[in-house]
Amino acid sequence: MFRFPVNSIRNSIFIRLVLTYLSVILPILALGVYLYHWSAKNAREEISRATTTQLSYYMEDLNREIEWLEIQQYDLVQDNELNQLAVAWEKMNGVERTAGMNYLIQRLTSIKNSSPYIKDVYVHLHSIRKTVSAAHDVYEFQQGSFDDLLASLGKEKTRLITWQQTFHLRASKASGEAGGKPLFIVQIVLDAERLKESMKQLNSYEESGSFVMDDRSSFAIASDPGSSEMMRQSAALARSSSASAFRLELDGKEYQFNKVSSAKLGLTGFIYMPAETVAKPLSKFEVWAWLFAAATLMTILIYAYSTYRFVHKPLLLLVQSFRRMExxxxxSPIEHEQKDEFGYLYHRFNHMLKKLQMLIDQDFKQKLMMQKAELKQLQSQINPHFLYNSFFILNSLARTGDTDRIEQFTNMLGEYFRFITRSGADLVPLAEETRHSRMYTEIQELRFSRRIAVEFGELPETMRTISVPRLIIQPIIENAYEHSLEKVTEEGLLRVSFEREEDEARIVVENNGEPIGESLLEELRRRLDSSSDSYEMTGMINIHRRILLTYGEGSGLSLSRSELGGLKVAIRIRLKETV
Known part of the structure; x- marks a missing residue:
């Protein structure tokens, strides 16, 4: 699972590197996709244009062929021999009739052979009740065919008519009588099979097809006889749209249609092919496009993994090591075998740890030595006033001859000076430190027994074995006498109490001496909290720093205004790691 050495994922170098790579590779991938679709579109349009052009040529060729047939038909209508047969048949003898018919048959055969699209040529001679065909010679007059052709001449003004599953050309020779039927009708029948064969040349692609459809009757001739449903639907769509190319779905398969209309013929030509055939020339390009996309995705994954392994993971290890150091x-040096830039950083980090450890050890030893020196200096700074007063008390007791109290006082005075001047361990049990402080107050009681009362609380059993630096209580009591209680004119009170909580022990020294102002109290607190050496190293600051150095943050002296009226000093000792 990925882990990030920052609070926000978006600020991670790993994410930024991957996003930078994606911002470069994704436009290239998008360009490839665009080129593929652009090429596919162009290919479809090119195939559509080529198909439309091919179909246009076919329709033009068909129109020229029909025009040629119409010329032949017109010449036949104007033929003198044919007109003579139609008008003078009754006046001709047998030889003339036979010669005329033979000529007409030869002429029809010549017209039929002039174009591969002609299946047969008929002349329906109404005046002599004969029908002559290039394929069937002379036979009885086809009254039904004559009537149908005559009806189409009156209704439709088109060049081609659809009749009997094919296209026909027809022309007539008027009789000259008002309302009379024409002398004859010339009928050219187009060969549907030959038209189908000619349209197969348009089928350039697999599964493609073509057909020609009459614009009025929707009759069509197709190269594929099985495309009737396709012709029906495409005819409906072609009538509703003027587009030369459209798509149509049949039986779940999509087809591309191209159409060309000929207004001269009244016909529309269609070519259709499967839509997939249009995209077939791009099949190889599509394969390469997918390969390119797969290669791009693989490149992204490889780049992301490489970035994670060679950049993010080593960086995460370095960040975690820094956090452990904090x-x-x-x-906890970084164990590694890397030879790259991160290996150099790891090496310098380990070197920094050693250097930092050495500097901390040096600083700690220097501070410890300094504290010992300060303690020795404090021990040597015996208050001369206390010494003078002790001699005066001893002198007074000697004058009164109170040898018992002299013995008691000298013993207390000896124990007092022995405790503050002895060398040895810097830490002593709190019970011993408390006994020394109580002895100091008893000495002071001999001096101020009438003016200053002392309330010295009992030390709880749970606090007796706590190890504390020497001389942390007595100097505070001495400070209370010297700076506060000696100046009171009324009865003074010194109170020493002990408090114990789960993780902290407190020794509280307070008095009812001279009231302390808020500004002075703040100044004393600021001096205690200051880590600089700009202030004079007083006894109280010395005690605070020694306790802080021994027990860590949260320990030391706490100053406040006592309920008794004077200064309240609380010695706080954190017990989590020191009991």
Missing amino acids: GGALD
């Missing part, structure tokens, strides 16, 4: 773990 937590105080200076004995």
